[in-house]
Amino acid sequence: MSILIDRDQRVCVQGITGREGQARTQLMLDYGTNVVAGVTPGRGGAEVLGIPVFDSVSAAVATTGAIDVSVLFVPAKMVREAAIEAIDAGVKLVVLVADRVPVWDAMAIAERAAARGAEFLGPNTLGVLSPGRAVAGMLGGRAESARQWFKPPLPTGVGIVSRSGGMSSSTGYYLGQAGVRISTIVHVGGDAVLGIRIPEAALRFENDAHTEAIVVFGEIGSSQEEELAELMRAGRVTKPVIAYIGGKAAKEGTRFSHAGAIIEGGRGTHAGKVQALRDAGATVVDSFGDLAAATVERLKRAGGSSLMSQAERDAVWTTAVTRIAPNSVRVRGHDISNLMGDVSFGAAVYLILSGALPDQRIGRLMDAILVASIDHGATPPSCLAARTVASTGASLSASVAAGIMSINRHHGGAIEDCARQLARIIARAKSEATSLEHAANATMVEFKARGERFSGFGHRIHTKDPRTPRLFELAAEAGVDGAHMAAARALQDAFAATGKPLPINVDGAIGAILADVGLDPALFNGIFMIARTPGLVAHVVEEQTREKPMRRIDPVKHAYDGPVVS
Numbered sequence: 001m002s003i004l005i006d007r008d009q010r011v012c013v014q015g016i017t018g019r020e021g022q023a024r025t026q027l028m029l030d031y032g033t034n035v036v037a038g039v040t041p042g043r044g045g046a047e048v049l050g051i052p053v054f055d056s057v058s059a060a061v062a063t064t065g066a067i068d069v070s071v072l073f074v075p076a077k078m079v080r081e082a083a084i085e086a087i088d089a090g091v092k093l094v095v096l097v098a099d100r101v102p103v104w105d106a107m108a109i110a111e112r113a114a115a116r117g118a119e120f121l122g123p124n125t126l127g128v129l130s131p132g133r134a135v136a137g138m139l140g141g142r143a144e145s146a147r148q149w150f151k152p153p154l155p156t157g158v159g160i161v162s163r164s165g166g167m168s169s170s171t172g173y174y175l176g177q178a179g180v181r182i183s184t185i186v187h188v189g190g191d192a193v194l195g196i197r198i199p200e201a202a203l204r205f206e207n208d209a210h211t212e213a214i215v216v217f218g219e220i221g222s223s224q225e226e227e228l229a230e231l232m233r234a235g236r237v238t239k240p241v242i243a244y245i246g247g248k249a250a251k252e253g254t255r256f257s258h259a260g261a262i263i264e265g266g267r268g269t270h271a272g273k274v275q276a277l278r279d280a281g282a283t284v285v286d287s288f289g290d291l292a293a294a295t296v297e298r299l300k301r302a303g304g305s306s307l308m309s310q311a312e313r314d315a316v317w318t319t320a321v322t323r324i325a326p327n328s329v330r331v332r333g334h335d336i337s338n339l340m341g342d343v344s345f346g347a348a349v350y351l352i353l354s355g356a357l358p359d360q361r362i363g364r365l366m367d368a369i370l371v372a373s374i375d376h377g378a379t380p381p382s383c384l385a386a387r388t389v390a391s392t393g394a395s396l397s398a399s400v401a402a403g404i405m406s407i408n409r410h411h412g413g414a415i416e417d418c419a420r421q422l423a424r425i426i427a428r429a430k431s432e433a434t435s436l437e438h439a440a441n442a443t444m445v446e447f448k449a450r451g452e453r454f455s456g457f458g459h460r461i462h463t464k465d466p467r468t469p470r471l472f473e474l475a476a477e478a479g480v481d482g483a484h485m486a487a488a489r490a491l492q493d494a495f496a497a498t499g500k501p502l503p504i505n506v507d508g509a510i511g512a513i514l515a516d517v518g519l520d521p522a523l524f525n526g527i528f529m530i531a532r533t534p535g536l537v538a539h540v541v542e543e544q545t546r547e548k549p550m551r552r553i554d555p556v557k558h559a560y561d562g563p564v565v566s
């Protein structure tokens with residue numbers, strides 16, 4: 001789907017406490033990058049935007065687990081030490097944003113990377129961005145703008161590789177305007193000594209199933225474009241290449257903006273690069289303004305699976321939930337026919353709500369949560385509302401809708417309320433540097449003093465709700481046991497210590513578990529609605545087929561007359 005960066009990769013930010021580090025981490029998070037740790041020597045134990053900060057990359061790895069990509073917002077002089085530290089800690093890709101990194105330092109980093117099987121991008125790079133998935137570095141700026149400009153691959157896109165930071169974004173922007181989708185944008189940096197260069201990026205794009213063609217923004221100096229032409233002639237890069245080479249008017253010996261953009265001894269000339277690429281079969285445009293149109297033309301000849309349809313281009317608003325095109329249904333990017341039969345309903349609910357497929361264990365846990373809430377007899381307000389409306393002769397949809405409308409703060413809403421209250425206990429324990437137990441107890445005392453109920457604890461009917469221990473058991477099997485579940489247990493113990501035990505109920509258990517799974521609490525009421533709808537349908541149909549219209553429905557005096565199975 002992309003090269004170098006994807007949404008599942010675990011990313012670390014070195015220099016996260018600095019000015020750019022903080023600002024760019026926010027933008028990366030907004031775009032969906034999985035930033036798991038930050039590093040600044042001497043700042044271990046701090047937090048930036050909710051991300052834990054460590055003194056070293058190895059400390060970050062020891063606590064949070066292996067890191068795939070590290071982005072360095074570290075000033076030039078410190079880059080060598082910081083990059084080597086990351087490589088030694090097992091990071092496989094380091095992105096060196098700083099400019100003016102000494103050439104010798106870049107060479108030392110290259111040597112260590114080669115020895116450890118790692119790679120680096122830069123120095124002096126804006127980084128890499130995979131549209132709709134993740135960004136490592138500064139490419140794209142505001143997440144909202146990046147989403148509008150760069151169209152994700154569906155099913156493919158073009159790979160963009162550029163030696164110019166500003167032109168990386170501009171190339172992506174103009175291609176998007178022309179209806180071209182993008183798999184990944186790579187800014188290799190403008191320095192003389194670089195990690196991943198145009199030829200290496202092109203080889204990656206060649207091997208990426210979701211890249212249809214390669215668009216190159218090259219410039220004079222170095223031999224990167226000539227090496228790409230060589231790869232094309234050798235049949236190692238077979239995908240269409242469309243290129244623009246900057247610096248046509250530069251004279252020999254004059255540095256053209258970047259340190260690496262200089263013609264020396266007749267090497268790296270504009271004419272030489274254009275000729276080499278054209279001879280190898282690339283489309284090379286003379287003016288940057290022609291690059292997008294030339295790409296569209298070349299894609300049409302190649303199959304054009306990276307071109308947006310006219311309907312997509314005419315769209316005045318977009319949705320990221322489901323894409324419908326003739327003969328194609330994609331939910332959150334997944335072909336529905338592949339999901340069918342392969343993923344459970346719980347996993348599909350998780351996918352459509354969060355945007356990503358859960359692993360099998362979380363999918364099973366989601367199934368259990370949906371099953372746990374499927375029905376709770378005829379007394380809950382939603383069921384009484386649905387049956388009452390059904391008894392008037394209303395349709396199935398109107399009756400079920402009436403039930404759904406009664407799901408609110410005090411019915412089903414306890415799931416979200418409980419998760420948010422548990423989060424406040426966790427935050428309190430952190431800010432007061434105390435234990436969860438202490439924070440839970442203090443919170444409980446305050447609630448009691450105000451005469452308020454704590455959502456998700458106690459039950460009108462059950463003293464030992466059979467669903468709660470089973471859900472915790474399944475959560476443990478799925479490897480879910482985070483701070484919210486610990487806070488819920490601490491609160492339960494605090495209630496028990498008062499002599500008036502108030503056990504966690506099914507809503508509380510679901511709220512704590514879903515929060516520890518990492519889903520947004522704003523979804524929790526919706527998950528309850530999804531789970532309860534089959535129960536409401538069953539009740540409404542039973543009401544319509546068994547009972548007399550306009551009967552007086554007693555909310556309490558009723559009995560079960562179905563079978564008992566197990």
Ligand SMILES: CC(C)(COP(=O)(O)OP(=O)(O)OC[C@H]1O[C@@H](n2cnc3c(N)ncnc32)[C@H](O)[C@@H]1OP(=O)(O)O)[C@@H](O)C(=O)NCCC(=O)NCCS
Binds near residue numbers: 018
């Ligand atoms: C890298 C760069 C962005 C940093 O700028 P900055 O954020 O303003 O710098 P700051 O001094 O605020 O922050 C740097 C942080 O790195 C930290 N740092 C230093 N050495 C470190 C190391 N080895 N590991 C981790 N962090 C380190 C510093 O302690 C500092 O954090 P602090 O402020 O909390 O102490 C800047 O030097 C730069 O090169 N800018 C140009 C980048 C560019 O345009 N590149 C692409 C061109 S196309």
